[in-house]
Amino acid sequence: MGRSTETFSKKEKEKVKQKKRKDKEEKKEERKASASKGQSLDQMLAYVDENGNITSAPPDPNKKKSINTEDIRIGVSRQEATTPQDATRKGVVTFFNESKGYGFIKDQDNQDSIFVHMSGLIDPIKEHDKVTFEIEMTPKGQSAIAVKKAI
Template sequence: METFNKKEKEKLRQKKRKDKQEKKEDRKANAQKGQSLDEMLAYVDENGNITNTPPDPRRKRQINEEDIQLGAAKVESGPAQDVIHQGVVTFFNASKGYGFIKDLQTQASIFVHINALTEPINEQDKVTFGLTSTPKGPNAIDVKKVA
């Protein structure tokens, strides 16, 4: 004894099978046999666009292999900045080992790590420090308390 659901599933299977067979026959009937190699080729023009016409050899550019850069561009560091900045420690967590210094000249917030300290610091201490640039922004180095 078949239920309504089983009959519907069987009808769907039959319909899918029939559609698949029709598509197969249609592909066979409309298939172009033996396209020539020239019709199947694609070319890239001088701007990098894909075309069906061969590129003009007069527009060919010579590229030096040494000029090709793989990966990210190297950051060329400028001259070392030996400028001593002054600031105030706005936040420092000794247990986690980091904090922030507010530069008195630029009012920028500079990250400081415990490894960059020459002596222990606390919040609201006036300090002098140097700057180094990192991918995440400027970091304070050689941090010293001002007496």
């Protein structure tokens, strides 16, 4: 006489599989019953209001705004060209490392910290010196050139 090959754990696993199949079928039937196929185009459309929110109501044509395409800025804003009168600026050296050959100048007008390299110096400078300088745009940002000690 042979012993049955079905063990308790095998029977339990099979029960769990059957329950999952049954649950899946029930969910499928429920989705079919509640599905609203054949909706009209108006029910499927969504609109965006003036604040950027999605709504089901079409926008009011009276609230329509016209926007000039030149006013739209994407990416980095354009730098204004410096005028000759503000080409020479005044500032104070906040940091300068003579051995490495670079430092920073704090602009008196807008309190910006501007990079200065040894190659842009006319007079030798050190920290806390008052200087006059011009600004040059480099790929990494503003850099001070023609740096002289202010008298």
